[in-house]
Ligand SMILES: Nc1ncnc2c1ncn2[C@@H]1O[C@H](COP(=O)(O)OP(=O)(O)OP(=O)(O)O)[C@@H](O)[C@H]1O
């Protein structure tokens with residue numbers, strides 16, 4: 001059953017159309033992450049779901065109920081923003097219980113809910129501290145606690161971790177995923193950080209310029225990107241894109257470009273045989289380059305001119321050239337290896353991607 005559903009939702013600010021037409025169905029209990037570059041319409045979409053922003057046209061359903069015209073209060077949702085704006089004069093318990101007290105809930109119920117949320121968020125020892133005496137991560141947890149105590153049907157998060165440092169962000173990611181497991185609520189989480197999306201989401205919704213580019217599990221969007229935008233957005237470092245031509249060399253299908261000739265993998269044979277496209281873009285993920293041919297996979301040799309080799313502990317990060325085109329490669333050569341030099345490298349051709357150069361769609 002859909003927990004949150006957007007049907008033909010469009011949004012304009014004055015004469016500026018920000019979201020042309022959006023259709024999205026998020027399952028009940030699902031953790032959906034909306035990801036995309038700055039300005040693509042993520043926050044606007046979230047604000048329309050919670051009712052802070054009216055839709056220009058289309059409808060929004062939450063748990064089978066048409067809430068398109070309903071006030072935020074009447075939608076049974078809780079929202080956590082990037083700026084957590086806690087009340088400085090209230091302690092943690094006071095901040096967390098504020099909405100419940102305002103709603104006139106009985107004292108025992110308030111205490112029970114606050115204690116439960118504090119336990120989930122490991123804030124029990126801090127209930128009587130003021131926000132100024134908490135770390136950034138603890139304050140962020142209080143902001144989440146404030147929404148958890150309300151026990152809403154659906155939780156919406158707009159970049160709640162972007163104020164935190166890298167280490168805290170990664171531990172909060174784990175805590176949020178855990179929280180989702182424990183609460184079993186529908187959650188919609190917005191971020192521009194693809195790592196956050198990949199690590200937390202049941203399903204990722206990738207947006208660009210107000211339009212959904214692809215919806216899928218982290219594995220689906222990584223292994224089968226629908227188009228060049230998704231391929232370049234998901235994965236770190238980003239996929240390399242190289243201009244190339246599809247050719248039939250006496251019955252063998254190959255893709256050729258400046259400094260490389262790669263066989264078409266079995267996975268793409270059918271598509272390449274059926275297409276009329278010849279001008280294409282080849283997509284090579286940095287992590288599918290190898291320094292040695294160990295005989296596994298379908299490795300093809302490529303000559304890389306290495307400009308810089310960066311040591312990152314587990315592997316080396318190469319900024320290189322393939323012919324005239326710049327590429328990056330991450331090769332695992334063990335912690336003690338010397339910086340890698342220009343020369344022969346290998347690419348697992350099972351993992352290569354092809355895109356129509358004109359439309360950007362995957363073949
Ligand atoms: N009140 C407004 N009036 C006019 N334009 C707006 C308004 N709010 C947002 N926009 C525009 O709508 C577009 C989408 O904005 P939105 O805030 O949804 O982007 P976003 O994906 O959340 O970006 P970010 O990652 O930077 O937060 C932007 O081009 C923005 O300038």
Ligand SMILES: [Mg+2]
Nearest residue numbers: 042043044158
């Ligand atoms: Mg935003």
